[in-house]
Amino acid sequence: MNDTQYLSKKFTFDNSYSRLPERFYERLSPTKVPVPKLIKLNEELALELGLDPEVLKTPIGVEILSGNCIPDGAEPLAMAYAGHQFGNWVPELGDGRALLLGELIGLDGIRRDIQLKGSGPTPFSRMGDGRAVLGPILREYIISEGMNGLGIPTARTLSAALTGEKIMREQLFPGAILTRVAQSHVRVGTFEYFAARKDIEGLGLLADYVIRRHFPDAGKSKNPYSALLYEVAVRQANLIAKWMLFGFIHGVMNTDNMQIAGETIDYGPCAFLDTYQPDMVFSSIDHMGRYAFGNQPKIAQWNLICLGQAMLPLISDDEDSAISQVKEAIGIFSTIYEEKWTSGIIAKLGFVNKIDGDIQIAQDLLHHMAENGADFTLTFRRLCGLSIKSSDSDHHVRDLFGDSKEFDEWIIRWRRRLLIEGLGDPDRKSAMETVNPAFIPRNHLVEEAIRDALNQDFGLFEKLLKVYKEPFKYQPEFKHFMKPPLAHQKVHQTFCGT
Secondary structure (H helix, E strand, O other), X not given: OOHHHHHHHHOOOOOOHHHOOHHHEEEOOOOOOOOOEEEEEOHHHHHHOOOOHHHHOOHHHHHHHOOOOOOOOOOOEEEOOOEEEOOEEEOOOOOOOEEEEEEEEOOOOOEEEXXXXXXXXXXXXXXXXXXXXXXXXXXXHHHHHHHHHHOOOEOEEEEEEEEEEEEEOOOEEEEEEEEEEEOOOOEHHHHHHHHHOOOHHHHHHHHHHHHHHHOHHHHHOOOHHHHHHHHHHHHHHHHHHHHHHHOEEOOOOOHHXXXXXXXXXXXXXXXXOOEOOOOOOOEOOOOOOOOOHHXXXXXXXXXXXXXXXXXXXXXXXXXXXXXXXXXXXXXXXXXXXXXXXXXXXXHHOOOOOOOOOHHHHHHHHHHHHHHHOOEHHHHHXXXXXXXXXXXXXXXXXXXXXXXXXXXXXXHHHHHHHHHHHOOOHHHHHHHHHOOOOOOXXXXXXXXXXXXXXXOOOOHHHXXXXXXXXXXXXXXXXXXXXXXXXXXXXXXXXXXXXX
């Protein structure tokens, strides 16, 4: 058996989405690339998918990961969807530079999509070239794997490869292609696509598909569609709470970028906070601050309202009843979000059991951080190492604040509260370090890794991937990656790459 036959056998595709009607997608093959070259293979993820990393690194494996060779069982297609982009309705979007190859069931029994990103133009490209360039591909690889290390639900990256082309953006950049793995690529915008066309049959087929694949318990409910909306809202609440607890900014929370299964997807101008600023925006295309860090919970709920509106015809023939059920289902978002964020922020402060006043202590700290330019990640991480009974090490945190007076007043309240818990310093420190990372994908490091890669140096890229596998663990050999950026290193804008 040669490598081609072996790989085709190992890619045991079972493609449920392609069994939906043809109006759900457009079938086409990836555009071939001239000289594919593997940059990085996620060997751990490959093994989870039941694939052989060593074979994937062979020339034929690289041909598959670059779209030049279609393995047996794959059924490449571009998915159709619509969306609200920055609040503006766009009736037809779809995969303009990506193709779903098919679905694999991993060794853990979970079905996952395998998608090529940057695989050439599709009928949904809207005059675009359908390609991707090296910088955004590496950004997605680093940040998506960093998110996975932090325990935030996310699409993963199986591989990144150069294509041997030069792609024009604001200048010529090396072309690249990414193999993305996600539990689903169905979006809020997918539902909006059929609702806008008054294709109630298609809307029902899509909802039934999502229930079967992702939310089988909803199918047992008296009203499966209302139950589906409820389950999606719960997953979104869990996801956004984690974004907020780790300082992640998605940057483009359009309805076509919000995945039904509750994973972070479509990494474009995303970033992590350095200094804590609720109104922080990095995205170069978010001119009005719609998707600022502090707006993310309410935007997620706005997106759920769009989903609920799309699903009204399925939920009930009686409009008033349908609207009532949608409101009830979506209403769970705020409840779950507050529960998850509250329990998360309390844990970050070392409090085990919530008591009155805890949230005020947390909010006051965040306020002082915002007023004094304190680093979000380092403030919480360094709090872990302070003593309950001694202030000798307080300068490690105090030094992060421009004006330390407010911090000095706050730390007294924090210590008084910790005394109620009764935990000793070692146990409290250990518990806090499990929820306060030492390392996050800092923007200046990601940008530096990209600049190096454009000069054919992938050393920093490799180091960051290694560090972000265990972000809660102190790794002394990489302690310089914990530091916030110096003034000249600060990243003020991030870009989509399209």
